[in-house]
Amino acid sequence: xxxxxxxxxxxxxxxxxxxxxxxxxxxxxxxxxxxxxxxxxxxxxxxxxxxxxxxxxxxxxxxxxxxxxxxxxxxxxxxxxxxxxxxxxxxxxxxxxxxxxxxxxxxxxxxxxxxxxxxxxxxxxxxxxxxxxxxxxxxxxxxxxxxxxxxxxxxxxxxxxxxxxxxxxxxxxxxxxxxxxxxxxxxxxxxxxxxxxxxxxxxxxxxxxxxxxxxxxxxxxxxxxxxxxxxxxxxxxxxxxxxxxxxxxxxxxxxxxxxxxxxxxxxxxxxxxxxxxxxxxxxxxxxxxxxxxxxxxxxxxxxxxxxxxxxxxxxxxxxxxxxxxxxxxxxxxxxxxxxxxxxxxxxxxxxxxxxxxxxxxxxxxxxxxxxxxxxxxxxxxxxxxxxxxxxxxxxxxxxxxxxxxxxxxxxxxxxxxxxxxxxxxxxxxxxxxxxxxxxxxxxxxxxxxxxxxxxxxxxxxxxxxxxxxxxxxxxxxxxxxxxxxxxxxxxxxxxxxxxxxxxxxxxxxxxxxxxxxxxxxxxxxxxxxxxxxxxxxxxxxxxxxxxxxxxxxxxxxxxxxxxxxxxxxxxxxxxxxxxxxxxxxxxxxxxxxxxxxxxxxxxxxxxxxxxxxxxxxxxxxxxxxxxxxxxxxxxxxxxxxxxxxxxxxxxxxxxxxxxxxxxxxxxxxxxxxxxxxxxxxxxxxxxxxxxxxxxxxxxxxxxxxxxx
Numbered sequence: 001x002x003x004x005x006x007x008x009x010x011x012x013x014x015x016x017x018x019x020x021x022x023x024x025x026x027x028x029x030x031x032x033x034x035x036x037x038x039x040x041x042x043x044x045x046x047x048x049x050x051x052x053x054x055x056x057x058x059x060x061x062x063x064x065x066x067x068x069x070x071x072x073x074x075x076x077x078x079x080x081x082x083x084x085x086x087x088x089x090x091x092x093x094x095x096x097x098x099x100x101x102x103x104x105x106x107x108x109x110x111x112x113x114x115x116x117x118x119x120x121x122x123x124x125x126x127x128x129x130x131x132x133x134x135x136x137x138x139x140x141x142x143x144x145x146x147x148x149x150x151x152x153x154x155x156x157x158x159x160x161x162x163x164x165x166x167x168x169x170x171x172x173x174x175x176x177x178x179x180x181x182x183x184x185x186x187x188x189x190x191x192x193x194x195x196x197x198x199x200x201x202x203x204x205x206x207x208x209x210x211x212x213x214x215x216x217x218x219x220x221x222x223x224x225x226x227x228x229x230x231x232x233x234x235x236x237x238x239x240x241x242x243x244x245x246x247x248x249x250x251x252x253x254x255x256x257x258x259x260x261x262x263x264x265x266x267x268x269x270x271x272x273x274x275x276x277x278x279x280x281x282x283x284x285x286x287x288x289x290x291x292x293x294x295x296x297x298x299x300x301x302x303x304x305x306x307x308x309x310x311x312x313x314x315x316x317x318x319x320x321x322x323x324x325x326x327x328x329x330x331x332x333x334x335x336x337x338x339x340x341x342x343x344x345x346x347x348x349x350x351x352x353x354x355x356x357x358x359x360x361x362x363x364x365x366x367x368x369x370x371x372x373x374x375x376x377x378x379x380x381x382x383x384x385x386x387x388x389x390x391x392x393x394x395x396x397x398x399x400x401x402x403x404x405x406x407x408x409x410x411x412x413x414x415x416x417x418x419x420x421x422x423x424x425x426x427x428x429x430x431x432x433x434x435x436x437x438x439x440x441x442x443x444x445x446x447x448x449x450x451x452x453x454x455x456x457x458x459x460x461x462x463x464x465x466x467x468x469x470x471x472x473x474x475x476x477x478x479x480x481x482x483x484x485x486x487x488x489x490x491x492x493x494x495x496x497x498x499x500x501x502x503x504x505x506x507x508x509x510x511x512x513x514x515x516x517x518x519x520x521x522x523x524x525x526x527x528x529x530x531x532x533x534x535x536x537x538x539x540x541x542x543x544x545x546x547x548x549x550x551x552x553x554x555x556x557x558x559x560x561x562x563x564x565x566x567x568x569x570x571x572x573x574x575x576x577x578x579x580x581x582x583x584x585x586x587x588x589x590x591x592x593x594x595x596x597x598x599x600x601x602x603x604x605x606x607x608x609x610x611x612x613x614x615x616x617x618x619x620x621x622x623x624x625x626x627x628x629x630x631x632x633x634x635x636x637x638x639x640x641x642x643x644x645x646x647x648x649x650x651x652x653x654x655x656x657x658x659x660x661x662x663x664x665x666x667x668x669x670x671x672x673x674x675x676x677x678x679x680x681x682x683x684x685x686x687x688x689x690x691x692x693x694x695x696x697x698x699x700x701x702x703x704x705x706x707x708x
Contacts, residue, residue: 003164005038005112006220006233008193010175010200011213013238013449020045020052021172023213025235026064027412033068036075037113040215042125044172046104054664054693054708055093055101057672058648062089063109065670076118076159079111083120083154089648091150096646096691103148108139108170115162115219120154124173128181130188131166135181138168162219167193171214175200178209192228193218197237204239212239235412394427395436401427402443405450418454418631421447455630457661459676460695462704468497471698475520476689477513477534481696482520483703484511490520490532493696493703501537503530512554521559523552529559529579544572544579555600555645560585562598562606567591569604569616587619599641599650601667607641607652613669625669627652640686643667647690658682662695664708679704 009023026039041060045052066085070078086109094102106123119127121139129136142156162168167188169181179187179200188196193216204212225233401420408416424440424447431440451457470486474493481493488506492498507525514521522530528543548563548570557574561582569592570582585604586592592614595606604616611627611634627638640653649672652663660680664672677683677697685698695706 002222003115003162003219004222004225005217006193006225006228007040007215007217008197008234009213009215009236010171010197010204011236011238012210012240013453014240015049015053016211018046018048019211020047020049020056021211021213022056022060023170023215024060025215028068036068036070036078037111037116039064039067040110040112040170040217041107042170042172042213042215043107044105044123044125044213045101046106047100052101054673055090055098055105056107058089058093059086059107059109061666061670061672062086065666065668067111075111075113075116076157079118079120080157083109083157087151087153087155090153092648094150102150105148105153106172107154109154110168110170112162112217115164116159117162117168118157118159120157122153122155125171126176127168127170128184129160129166129168130185131163133185133189135185137181164219164221166219168217169214170217172212174209175204175212175214178204178207178212188216192232194232194234194237197234201237201239210239235409391431391434391436394430395440398424398427398431398440398443402446405447414454415631418451418633421451421454422631425451455633456671456673457630457676458673459678460706460708461678462697462706464495464705466493466495466497466703466705467701468493468698468703469701471685471703472508473511473522474685474687474696474698474703475511475513476687476692476694476696477520478515478518479689479692479694481687481689481694481703481705482513482534483698484508484520484522490534492534493705500534501532501539503532503539506530509549510551512552512559514554514557517557521552521554523549523561525549542579545581546570546572547582551597553598553600555602560598560600560604562592562595564593564595567593569598585619586616588621590614590616590621596639597641597653599643601643601645601647605641605643605650605667607638609636609638611635611638611652611654613641613650613652613665615667627663627665627669628671629663629674630671640688642688642690644690649690651688651690653686653688660686660697662688662708675706675708677704677706 007025009025011021011023021044023042024040026041028034028036028038041063043056043059045056063082063086067078067082070081072078072081090105106125107121108125108127109120110127111118119138119142121127121142123143126140127138129138138158138160142158146152169184169188184200187199190196191199196216197214200214204210401424405417405420405424408414408420424443428440428444428447431437452459468483468485468491471483472486473484475482475484482500483491483493483497484503484506485491486508488503488508490500490503492500503522505524506522508522509525510523512521513519518534520532520534522532523546524530527546527549528541529546531540531542533539546561548561548566550564551562552559552572553562554560559572559574559579561570561572563570567586567590569585571585572582573580592606594608595614596609598604598606602617603622606614606616612624613627614624615622635654635656637655638652639655642651642653643649648666649664650667652665654661654663656676658681660677660683661674662677663674666672675695677695680697680699683697683699687696688694689696693708695708697704697706
């Protein structure tokens with residue numbers, strides 16, 4: 001019977017401010033990759049989450065990429081080569097100046113394929129095997145006693161064969177400080193991975209140990225795995241959430257509450273609507289008839305009384321025969337009561353008159369107004385009831401979407417999870433300010449948190465806010481930011497900007513920084529180049545014969561110009577500080593007519609509004625890819641691209657409604673992370689230093705600085 005791995009991650013739903021901490025799994029969907037097994041990783045870096053999150057994620061991404069690229073027939077050899085690439089990536093990060101993580105890094109990397117398992121360990125994280133009644137410390141002795149060195153972060157590997165029923169616990173030091181391996185033995189041998197994680201979460205939560213995380217694995221078979229209830233096959237249990245309620249009641253909630261509740265809700269709405277109509281119609285008819293009869297009776301009685309007065313006068317003057325006494329249309333006492341009440345009302349509103357004919361018209365008008373008001377009130381109540389029913393339906397929809405998201409989480413379908421949570425956020429906007437807001441608030445807050453986690457979308461707040469007027473260009477130059485103002489002033493961006501000089505005859509179109517030469521090059525409106533030296537504060541002007549007014553960027557001493565109108569990238573060579581006439585960089589039948597920006601690291605990368613990035617080397621197109629965001633989120637508003645020779649990442653800029661979003665990807669196209677820049681509404685100028693991992697953005701009259 002085929003052996004499979006059942007696993008559950010135990011972690012927190014929130015990022016921890018004092019460290020980077022994650023445990024991740026990679027279960028390939030691609031059939032070819034699936035034949036190579038699954039990867040598990042537990043990483044902890046005892047530095048604040050930013051910027052060390054990039055280091056931890058680089059380890060995981062490099063391991064996944066390099067292992068599944070491996071062409072050797074031996075899984076162990078491919079795993080060893082991937083771990084070496086991880087060490088090399090960490091060494092490159094240290095070489096780029098990011099060294100604070102060294103000595104504070106812990107982790108365990110695991111490959112499981114069938115019943116074979118391979119482990120690489122570093123620092124204080126460890127793995128234990130539970131087989132029957134025995135405990136085996138898998139990673140014992142793998143950590144090195146030598147001084148930490150990036151190239152030797154994961155210096156030793158161990159391998160072994162698993163038996164059906166074997167269970168493995170991988171965790172950081174904080175976890176094992178709270179739950180000793182021997183204490184874990186009872187739990188892990190009594191329960192499957194999900195229930196083990198839930199029980200551990202209770203212990204950790206009661207001790208406020210939110211800085212612990214772990215992965216629990218069990219080698220089982222497909223039949224036994226299929227027999228486990230869905231609520232006990234949860235991929236992730238969160239220490240800071242009530243896992244028991246989410247898991248144990250999940251199936252019961254669906255079958256016993258959601259489906260019958262939905263039926264009852266819509267049945268009740270239908271019956272209320274039906275009964276309300278049958279009851280409301282006679283009331284409206286009776287009310288109208290009574291009002292009509294009252295008004296008609298009052299009018300006839302007034303007319304009758306007037307005639308009786310005439311008859312009496314005739315009898316007295318002419319002495320004629322007696323007329324029979326007329327019977328009132330309504331009871332006299334009731335009429336007088338109605339008359340006096342109506343009279344008081346008319347006097348109160350100032351429309352009473354003693355003229356009988358006018359009074360009749362007034363009474364008729366009052367009746368019409370009352371009827372119109374009644375109809376309006378009924379119509380308003382009907383609309384209000386419809387609106388309330390709509391809100392009630394939306395509140396129920398929010399609850400249903402939460403269930404859909406939980407179901408997608410059990411299936412490990414992150415795209416479906418994201419789609420459900422995004423719908424919750426959209427619907428919640430309609431519930432704000434209504435009586436249903438509080439009921440949906442908890443679900444909404446969770447949705448926002450999960451969207452951030454699943455999409456890896458991190459909001460960034462500006463660390464500095466610098467006043468500077470009339471900025472037309474921002475350039476990153478030698479880990480400093482240079483701003484060009486409308487009058488040609490060159491400002492070094494600092495808490496108090498430092499004016500370095502003024503570019504003469506300044507008619508700015510595009511600019512770039514030559515870092516090696518400490519120069520700012522400006523393409524002027526007359527197609528000349530103004531070169532401003534940041535160190536000497538001097539300016540020179542050259543006219544190398546440019547034919548286009550379009551963006552320029554530099555690599556080394558040379559300039560490159562993106563000219564999508566002519567479907568070309570021009571190379572402008574610097575020969576002893578003299579720029580030569582532009583020459584065509586692109587060869588063959590390539591198209592860049594839709595490119596909006598480009599970046600250079602030796603190769604040239606272009607990006608179009610749809611997020612398609614193309615790479616060119618030696619004038620020829622090497623590859624292209626479309627930026628893929630979590631949850632299949634798409635944009636057609638990509639505007640910028642940044643990188644450097646020393647960076648492993650590309651930083652793409654996209655407009656998300658009015659906010660600016662920066663997406664970090666590997667140069668092969670693999671997604672790394674994305675960031676929302678708070679306070680960036682409707683900004684247009686941005687520069688990113690890929691080496692320093694800083695973002696400068698011009699908003700209104702202020703320059704906002706962010707750190708990634």
